[in-house]
Amino acid sequence: MISVKSIHPIESEFAERIPAPTIAGISVWIMERQAITATSESSVLKQIAAGNRDAVTVCIDRFGGLVWSLARKFCRNATDAEDAVQEIFTEIWRIAGRYDPQVGSEATFISTVARRRLIDKQRKAGRTPAHEAFTPATDTQATTDIQPVEVREEVERAQNAMSSLTEEQQAALRLSIHEGHSHSEIARRMDVPLGTVKTNIRRGLLRLREMLSDDGAEQWGGK
Amino acid sequence: MERSTNPNERVIELLVDRVTDGLNLGQQRELDELTANMSEMTLIDDLTAIDLAAGFSELAYVQEHYQPLPDSLRQKLIEQGTGPVSSLLTANARTAPVELADDDEETDHRFVIGPQRLGWLAAAAMFVIATVGWWQNLFPGKDTPLTLGQRRAALIQEASDVQISKWNKPKAERFANATGDVVWSESRQSGFMRLKGMPKNDPKVRQYQLWIVDPKRDKHPVDGGVFDVAENGEVIIPIDAKLSVKPTVFAITEEKPGGVVVSAGPLLLVATLGQ
Numbered sequence: 001m002i003s004v005k006s007i008h009p010i011e012s013e014f015a016e017r018i019p020a021p022t023i024a025g026i027s028v029w030i031m032e033r034q035a036i037t038a039t040s041e042s043s044v045l046k047q048i049a050a051g052n053r054d055a056v057t058v059c060i061d062r063f064g065g066l067v068w069s070l071a072r073k074f075c076r077n078a079t080d081a082e083d084a085v086q087e088i089f090t091e092i093w094r095i096a097g098r099y100d101p102q103v104g105s106e107a108t109f110i111s112t113v114a115r116r117r118l119i120d121k122q123r124k125a126g127r128t129p130a131h132e133a134f135t136p137a138t139d140t141q142a143t144t145d146i147q148p149v150e151v152r153e154e155v156e157r158a159q160n161a162m163s164s165l166t167e168e169q170q171a172a173l174r175l176s177i178h179e180g181h182s183h184s185e186i187a188r189r190m191d192v193p194l195g196t197v198k199t200n201i202r203r204g205l206l207r208l209r210e211m212l213s214d215d216g217a218e219q220w221g222g223k
Numbered sequence: 224m225e226r227s228t229n230p231n232e233r234v235i236e237l238l239v240d241r242v243t244d245g246l247n248l249g250q251q252r253e254l255d256e257l258t259a260n261m262s263e264m265t266l267i268d269d270l271t272a273i274d275l276a277a278g279f280s281e282l283a284y285v286q287e288h289y290q291p292l293p294d295s296l297r298q299k300l301i302e303q304g305t306g307p308v309s310s311l312l313t314a315n316a317r318t319a320p321v322e323l324a325d326d327d328e329e330t331d332h333r334f335v336i337g338p339q340r341l342g343w344l345a346a347a348a349m350f351v352i353a354t355v356g357w358w359q360n361l362f363p364g365k366d367t368p369l370t371l372g373q374r375r376a377a378l379i380q381e382a383s384d385v386q387i388s389k390w391n392k393p394k395a396e397r398f399a400n401a402t403g404d405v406v407w408s409e410s411r412q413s414g415f416m417r418l419k420g421m422p423k424n425d426p427k428v429r430q431y432q433l434w435i436v437d438p439k440r441d442k443h444p445v446d447g448g449v450f451d452v453a454e455n456g457e458v459i460i461p462i463d464a465k466l467s468v469k470p471t472v473f474a475i476t477e478e479k480p481g482g483v484v485v486s487a488g489p490l491l492l493v494a495t496l497g498q
Contacts, residue, residue: 049384056304064292064300069285082296089300097386098379104275111285112278123245147289151282158282176243177277178284183244202239208276 045106049097060089062148063110070111074118074180084121088114104212107154122180161211169204172197230257235269242273371459375406375415382408388473388494390418397422398491405473405494407462414462416473418492421452424477431491432482435464436472444474449482470496 044062047055067085075081091113099109147155162170175186183201187194227233237254240246246254292300369377379385389404400420407414416433424431433447445468450460462473472495476488 049386053305057301060292060297060300060304064297065289066282066285068292068296069289070281072290073288082299085292085296086300086303089304093304094383097384100387100389102389103271104279107282108275108279111281112275115278115281116274147286151285155282155286158279159286162280162283173280174284177280183240198236198240201243202236205239205243205273205276205280206235208279209272212272212275212279 043099043101043106045092045096045099045109048093049099056093059092062150063107065147066107066110066151067114070114070118074122084118087121088117091117105150105154105157107151108158108212119180161208164211165204165207166200168196169200169207172200173204176201233257235273238270238273242270242277371415371461374461375417375459378408378411378413378415379406382411382413384408384410386496388496390492390494393492395489395491401492403457403492405462405496407470407473407496409469412464412467416460416462416475417457418452418460419457420455421458421492423452423455426451426480428480429477430480430482432476432478432486433460433462434474434476434486435462435468435470436474437468437470439469440466443485444472446482446484447473449478449480472496 044055044059048059064085067088068081071081071084071088072078075084092110095113099106104112162173165173171190172186175181175189176183181189183194183197187197190197227236234254234257237246237250237257240250241254379387385406385408387404387406390402393399393401398421401422402419403417403421405414405416421431430449430451432449434444435447436444445464445466448463448465452458464470472493474490474494475492476486477491478486478488
């Protein structure tokens, strides 16, 4: 997977190679750049979008555990979770071409697609998440070992980002995003005003958004 | 916490609520009113950014319950993704929404039943997660000519090979506020540029010129035509490739009126596809 940091704004490479980038020089740059990127692993989602069927298997092996784990969290039973995973991957195949590495990693993209799909299903079914029924892993190391490196790296990055938030923001986001509680429920559980919960969630997410952009070629810059 | 009185901040508050808690009808109406004059691009950027931040946040916790994909499900997914049904779905996606679209339409009907602007917001939300069916609700009848924004949305919906790339951050100070993206479908040889914050040009003095880089075709970029920016807001410009191309990069220069055959000007904006 191309990491976000491996995507260079074209200008920066021009700056190194061709001080005054011009159209006349762009093809040379492109050919050099293609030679560089050919040695690195390209986006599996882009390969899927280009019709590479081998990439489908790679994508499933790389992100199947992530999607399955999220589905297990949101669904009441294994059958529902299996159905959800199949729906999510069908959607991923269809929209793979819209993945933009400049705004986040593939793991984040897939996590977002999966989360949105699972929330939609959940709202449709009018139920709360099955998080309580889920047995957390007790052996974190063992869990880490079975994660593909692309997921593990992104998980670590997300954990680092989360740890930079205030404790109140972390707690609110955990209850909201991870455990799926409503803002009102969180206010009751944390014994704080609803507005405080909303503020913590909003500030936490906006901070995460900034951190995504810091690593994501400044796509949200200036906003 | 008091509600923000700043409209832009209030929009963000409501977008965050939408992603994390859902909106009631009153909040949806408020959001609709507040965003009536906002550009589609700003809405999409804000909403997708918040959605992605939530997805990113979700990753932080997945460690606690991570489980590998069961083998039987893996096999099903591989068959689903590589089998003949998959290619059929892909082909059909070009002309008709797949069944997933109904799902989403039904699920988020509350966004569709609102005023048209709310429909746009819903569409913006699904830009990342790409719900095909929703876009149909945004379009007027067949007899009404589509705007460029609607044509762009239709291309994204209908072409299975659409690629979207943002313009890289400009280096030149005069273009520092320019943002936007390029949408391109190779199969249709069609696309759109979206630009916001681009300085207006006087067509009698200078015009912007688009260049399409296809290294496999030629070492020289293909002329994508000249265009003008007459407004300060968001502009959408169709890309008219005069030759069949497989672009890797789109670039914009500023040239004399009518454009040039070979440019010596600096690249003002660049968007790279397929990364």
